[in-house]
Amino acid sequence: MSGKETTGQAIARSLVAHGIDTVFGIPGAHMYDFNDALYGASDKIRFIHTRHEQGAGYMAYGYAKSTGRIGAYTVVPGPGLLNSGAALCTAYGAHAPVLCITGNIMSHLIGQGRGQLHELPDQLATMRGITKTAERINHQSETGSVMAEVIGKMLSGRKGPGAIEAPWDVFGQSGPDLDLPIGASAPHPAVNPDRIAAAAALLSGARNPMIMVGGGAADAGAEIAVLAELLQSPVTSHRSGKGIVADDHPNYLNFVAAYEYWKKVDVLIGIGSRLELQFMRWKWLPKGLKIIRIDNDPTEMVRLKPDVGIVADAAAGTQALVNALAGSRREDRTSEFAELNNEARSRFSHVQPQLAYLDAIREALPRDGFFVEEVSQMGFAARFAFPVYGPRQYVTCGYQDNLGFGFNTALGVKVANPDKSVVSVSGDGGFMFGVQELATAVQHKIAVVAVVFNNSAYGNVLRDQKQAYEGRYLGSDLTNPDFVALGESFGIRSFKVTSPGELKNRIEEALSLEQPVLIEVPIEKGSEASPWPFIHPAPHAE
Structure with a gap:
């Protein structure tokens, strides 16, 4: 490659390379060189300007939450970033890949406390407190590697928000055209066959299993439906898990109905879920309950230790469990689930x-x-x-x-x-x-x-x-x-x-x-x- 480009132009080119086609935000002085780069890339990136930074952050959140793809926004540092902070912490809590691109004060004044426009005592630390990952581009030459690092971390394992800042003077800094690596998600953990065998053994003796799905199972609906049909188990969800198995599927239980079924559950299978419904809202466990969890975040197995923990992608882990249980036959219970749903509807x-x-x-x-x-x-x-x-x-x-x-x-x-x-x-x-x-x-x-x-x-x-x-x-x-x-x-x-x-x-x-x-x-x-x-x-x- 030959020629020169600014940091702002390299960021815009990296966004395009990562498949990002929309940026929400509000232009501002610290960001002008990046804003101008977005103008230069307007044939590839749609810029939607908002009337408040919080709006920009939430729009990026809506984009990400409804697609599973990156939702990007840009705001000025300091008050602009803080105004959008609620959206970032929402993305963190709901595991949505929202990317914030912001500025900072002049590079030679960071940490000096001189009171420059929009200065925060430690903006990078503030961003790291409400995102999965945050980094600074200190020089034009770092642009590609920082973008790839942040985006790769956002998309790996449990998805989450990321933030990138560059000092005011660095956005307009020019240098040779950069090779821009693509930040890819880390490979999903390999499914451990021993864990699958242990889960299958637990389920072979289960009389009343229940499947609980959360947002981490958004791409595993087909596999979960097959598992439910195989086990003649109900599937329930709370918020982010809604729709993964359709409400009108014969094995789906509205969570009000699922609460009535809960009293006799002997094995709970959590897939891509924190099990908030059972542990934080229902607040009691049936006697002798065994718990199986399928989750790509290994820390979940520490936060809420199951009897069998399967660290895996929801679809791959569920499919492996289906394969292990293939051939089993259970009596059809869907009329029971339909009756429970009807009773719940009458109650609420x-x-x-x-x-x-x-x-x-x-x-x-x-x-x-x-x-x-x-x-x-x-x-x-x-x-x-x-x-x-x-x-x-x-x-x-x-x-x-x-x-x-x-x-x-x-x-x-x-x-x-x-x-x-x-x-x-x-x-x-x-x-x-x-x-x-x-x-x-x-x-x-x-x-x-x-x-x-x-x-x-x-x-x-x-x-x-x-x-x-x-x-x-x-x-x-x-x-x-x-x-x-x-x-x-x-x-x-x-x-x-x-x-x-x-x-x-x-x-x-x-x-x-x-x-x-x-x-x-x-x-x-x-x-x-x-x-x-x-x-x-x-x-x-x-």
């Missing part, structure tokens, strides 16, 4: 008005559409009341449960999946965290249907203050704008609906418009039934 049918509205959304949303939840009364109920039919189609924030992520994340989901329908549900509180990104949706023609359930409150806080603090309300009541007028002021088609049937019709109409749409649904304050008895059920009596 009183969680209203959430269920009626969620049913309306499910009827309007195509089978392969994306549903983006939010920390809200609708979002909580959706965990058990919204059927999902494919992996990654239910987009959640994982254990961070961070208010306000939903609408911005949905924009990233739609950018990554332009030919699929995307519906976002938010409460009025969470929606206002990122309302400014309505402008981004209009400017970049991002056709998300945003449904805002307006109960004029932080609903969970209001309920807790009423029930546990004798009505001593503090900061839970909200004064809101006219959401329809607000949406229209941004140039967005906006509607107000007051019934589930009307919502279904409006969503169907909105999806046909192929443009951003805002729908407000007024809800009487404090009227929603609590979903929490089903998410955190009381332990079974002995």
Whole structure:
């Protein structure tokens, strides 16, 4: 190769080489040379500018979470990076490969504490605290190796976010054209046949096994379904695992139904899951329970030690277990699972008005559409009341449960999946965290249907203050704008609906418009039934 390129140009070329076709973000002084390099690569990389750094981070998260591919964003250092920090910690908690590219102050002033624009005491350490990996490019010649190192680590084992910074002066630094290595994920651990044999032996005597899947099993749905059919075992999930085995598969158990089955489970098979449902939400274990885990993260076998731990890719480990169990025959139990699902549905049918509205959304949303939840009364109920039919189609924030992520994340989901329908549900509180990104949706023609359930409150806080603090309300009541007028002021088609049937019709109409749409649904304050008895059920009596 001959010629010269800047660090910024080399970063842009590396992004293209890694298959990254979209960068979200906001330009800024520290980043100008990189921003200009993105302009030069605009035939290969789409740049979507946002109205807040948090929006950029969440859009990258939505892109990554819905595809399994890298979602990239760029913001200025210091306050810009910190504004996007919630999205990075969400990506860390939900194992999404989000790449942050940011700057730093002038290289000769880093660590001097001179108070230069956007200076943090130790920005690199800050980034390392909320990502899987973070590095600095100190010189143009390091660009290729640093990019490959960070991206390789992000994609290896349990996926996660990464961050790359370069000092202000280094972005424009030029040097010879670089060879740019490609950061590849490390090979999956080889499946240990002894561990498979031990798991098969445990299962050969199991009368009531249960499979629990998490986000780490997103690409193993077919293998897991075969295993469930072979064992005549139910499969259940909580959030990120929704849709890996479709809700209408005969072996799938809604987790409310699975809780009833739990009392007789003798072997729990966790695949790509932290087993949060069983150990942190159900909080009790059946007597004599044995645990098998399949996970590509060996530290999981330390954090929650199973009887048999299989360190392997979810699909490969599950297929090996299927092979070991081939030939076994069990009585069909799918009618039992169907009855449990029906009973569960009847038990949580009183969680209203959430269920009626969620049913309306499910009827309007195509089978392969994306549903983006939010920390809200609708979002909580959706965990058990919204059927999902494919992996990654239910987009959640994982254990961070961070208010306000939903609408911005949905924009990233739609950018990554332009030919699929995307519906976002938010409460009025969470929606206002990122309302400014309505402008981004209009400017970049991002056709998300945003449904805002307006109960004029932080609903969970209001309920807790009423029930546990004798009505001593503090900061839970909200004064809101006219959401329809607000949406229209941004140039967005906006509607107000007051019934589930009307919502279904409006969503169907909105999806046909192929443009951003805002729908407000007024809800009487404090009227929603609590979903929490089903998410955190009381332990079974002995």
